[in-house]
Amino acid sequence: MGGESQDHRAPQAGRRAGRRAAADAHLPALLALQEPDALPATEQWFIALDKDGLRERALRAIRNDVRWIPAWGEERIFNMVAHRPDWTISRQRVWGVPIVAFYCERCDTVLLEERIVEHVARIFREGGGADEWYARPARDLLPAGTRCAKCGGTEFRKETDILDVWFDSGCSHAAVLETRPELRWPAELYLEGSDQHRGWFHSSLLEAMGTRNAPPYKAVLTCGFVVDGEGRKMSKSVGNVVAPADLLPKYGAEVLRLWVAAEDYTEDIRLSNEIMDRLADAYRRMRNTFRFLLGNLGDFDPARDRQAYAQLDEVDRWILDRLARLVDRVRRAYEEYQFHIVFHSVHNFCAVDLSALYLDVVKDRLYTSAPDDPRRRAAQTACYDIFQTLARLMAPILTFTAEEAWRYAPGPRSESVHLERFPEVPLEWLDDTLKAEWDRLLEVRREVAKALETARAQKLIGSGLEARVRIESAPEDVPGCSPPSERCCRRCSSSRASTSRAAAASACGTRARTSPGSSSASTARRGEVRAVLDTQRGGRARSGPSHAVRRCVRVVTRAR
Numbered sequence: 052m053g054g055e056s057q058d059h060r061a062p063q064a065g066r067r068a069g070r071r072a073a074a075d076a077h078l079p080a081l082l083a084l085q086e087p088d089a090l091p092a093t094e095q096w097f098i099a100l101d102k103d104g105l106r107e108r109a110l111r112a113i114r115n116d117v118r119w120i121p122a123w124g125e126e127r128i129f130n131m132v133a134h135r136p137d138w139t140i141s142r143q144r145v146w147g148v149p150i151v152a153f154y155c156e157r158c159d160t161v162l163l164e165e166r167i168v169e170h171v172a173r174i175f176r177e178g179g180g181a182d183e184w185y186a187r188p189a190r191d192l193l194p195a196g197t198r199c200a201k202c203g204g205t206e207f208r209k210e211t212d213i214l215d216v217w218f219d220s221g222c223s224h225a226a227v228l229e230t231r232p233e234l235r236w237p238a239e240l241y242l243e244g245s246d247q248h249r250g251w252f253h254s255s256l257l258e259a260m261g262t263r264n265a266p267p268y269k270a271v272l273t274c275g276f277v278v279d280g281e282g283r284k285m286s287k288s289v290g291n292v293v294a295p296a297d298l299l300p301k302y303g304a305e306v307l308r309l310w311v312a313a314e315d316y317t318e319d320i321r322l323s324n325e326i327m328d329r330l331a332d333a334y335r336r337m338r339n340t341f342r343f344l345l346g347n348l349g350d351f352d353p354a355r356d357r358q359a360y361a362q363l364d365e366v367d368r369w370i371l372d373r374l375a376r377l378v379d380r381v382r383r384a385y386e387e388y389q390f391h392i393v394f395h396s397v398h399n400f401c402a403v404d405l406s407a408l409y410l411d412v413v414k415d416r417l418y419t420s421a422p423d424d425p426r427r428r429a430a431q432t433a434c435y436d437i438f439q440t441l442a443r444l445m446a447p448i449l450t451f452t453a454e455e456a457w458r459y460a461p462g463p464r465s466e467s468v469h470l471e472r473f474p475e476v477p478l479e480w481l482d483d484t485l486k487a488e489w490d491r492l493l494e495v496r497r498e499v500a501k502a503l504e505t506a507r508a509q510k511l512i513g514s515g516l517e518a519r520v521r522i523e524s525a526p527e528d529v530p531g532c533s534p535p536s537e538r539c540c541r542r543c544s545s546s547r548a549s550t551s552r553a554a555a556a557s558a559c560g561t562r563a564r565t566s567p568g569s570s571s572a573s574t575a576r577r578g579e580v581r582a583v584l585d586t587q588r589g590g591r592a593r594s595g596p597s598h599a600v601r602r603c604v605r606v607v608t609r610a611r
């Protein structure tokens with residue numbers, strides 16, 4: 052503030068001052084509710100928003116120099132700055148950060164100079180802070196020999212107004228960032244609740260624009276407020292308050308942190324025991340994934356046993372493709388502060404891609420092959436890369452779990468996972484062709500699983516191993532098979548089906564048998580109990596490049 056405010060001190064008498072006070076959100080309610088005429092005339096210090104183009108500069112900075120997360124924050128603060136009155140920064144309180152001004156006892160002239168403010172600030176720094184203002188008489192606060200510029204008087208009295216607390220908090224960028232060598236100005240991010248567009252974000256911006264002509268932050272992120280499981284505001288009288296500290300003994304800090312990451316903070320954030328129970332399950336799933344991966348890497352030395360990418364099984368290359376896409380999505384989500392996407396993507400990967408599919412499929416190779424079997428080492432290579440990647444991706448959220456797991460990682464590793472960088476994905480992992488084939492294969496697998504479920508419900512089979520699955524493909528389902536012809540289809544589908552058949556079989560635990568070509572649905576063999584499932588999704592017409600599964604699954608069950 053310093054000398055800049057000298058011109059901005061204006062006497063505001065009677066009604067005008069009262070109106071102004073009533074419009075000020077920071078005055079106590081009692082004062083604001085009084086009739087304006089009942090207020091005493093009070094001189095106020097204020098910052099003129101339109102002097103030196105402060106308002107215009109602040110508005111330009113809001114538009115051009117700051118990233119607002121979520122984006123609606125920009126309009127909110129823009130309108131508040133555009134329409135706010137001048138900033139009244141003085142408050143009439145018995146204690147606070149003083150406005151460092153003096154008055155000449157003889158002629159009442161204001162003494163407010165940067166030199167004197169610095170002098171007083173030094174006294175505060177070396178002594179007891181702002182208390183010095185109240186403990187010392189004016190002459191002990193002023194440099195020796197200070198005289199009134201107007202009348203030459205040497206007796207002064209202190210200003211009794213203090214600074215608006217929003218002005219105090221608005222200076223935090225200077226007090227924090229500029230006094231610590233490890234920090235830089237401006238801040239990367241200001242983070243607070245969505246009410247601070249009126250408060251801290253606002254006062255910080257105006258203060259920094261006035262003194263440094265730049266916003267004090269590069270980005271501003273706001274979050275909603277914590278509400279109960281039904282979305283109601285927490286209140287003691289309703290009895291729905293869930294205090295984080297009360298959750299710690301039951302769930303631990305790790306699950307609580309997971310909850311913070313998992314909720315979409317741009318809206319109000321729900322918290323209840325049910326929600327925490329769900330997250331505890333999710334946590335256990337991710338923890339078990341770490342455990343399973345590590346448990347199968349006990350005899351794996353990456354330097355000695357690692358298999359080249361080209362030596363991996365197709366399903367290994369598929370999971371690495373999935374992993375590569377996960378890394379891309381998660382890194383982007385971190386950069387966008389979308390932590391719930393981080394959580395949901397990683398959790399989904401653990402639950403669906405790993406637990407329900409990949410790890411289930413490779414169990415045979417891991418458990419029953421000879422230790423040095425290249426195919427076992429191939430599965431371990433993929434597991435090793437998955438572990439390395441997941442531990443780093445989740446380290447910012449599952450701080451302790453990732454660190455604990457890291458200590459058991461095979462091969463050379465840094466002292467802590469928190470000293471690691473985020474994973475970089477080898478280009479070869481991304482394989483669009485493989486992905487397209489597997490998307491289709493998994494679609495078939497889902498249809499098979501559904502048909503098996505139907506057969507199971509009809510008591511045709513018990514476990515999936517009792518089923519005999521016949522997968523028939525329509526000519527139009529086989530890529531490169533146009534125009535459809537019997538001969539072409541036989542050739543195409545038999546070569547194409549080789550992978551699918553084996554993978555589908557190992558994936559769902561069934562003995563699969565495919566009959567290539569377009570055998571009709573009505574040619575059930577004698578002795579077979581047949582559950583026919585038509586998958587006519589996507590219509591009959593050939594539509595676009597996607598080879599949706601149209602008519603490919605007949606689950607045929609064989610009674611024993």
Ligand SMILES: [Zn+2]
Nearest residue numbers: 155158199202
């Ligand atoms: Zn004087």
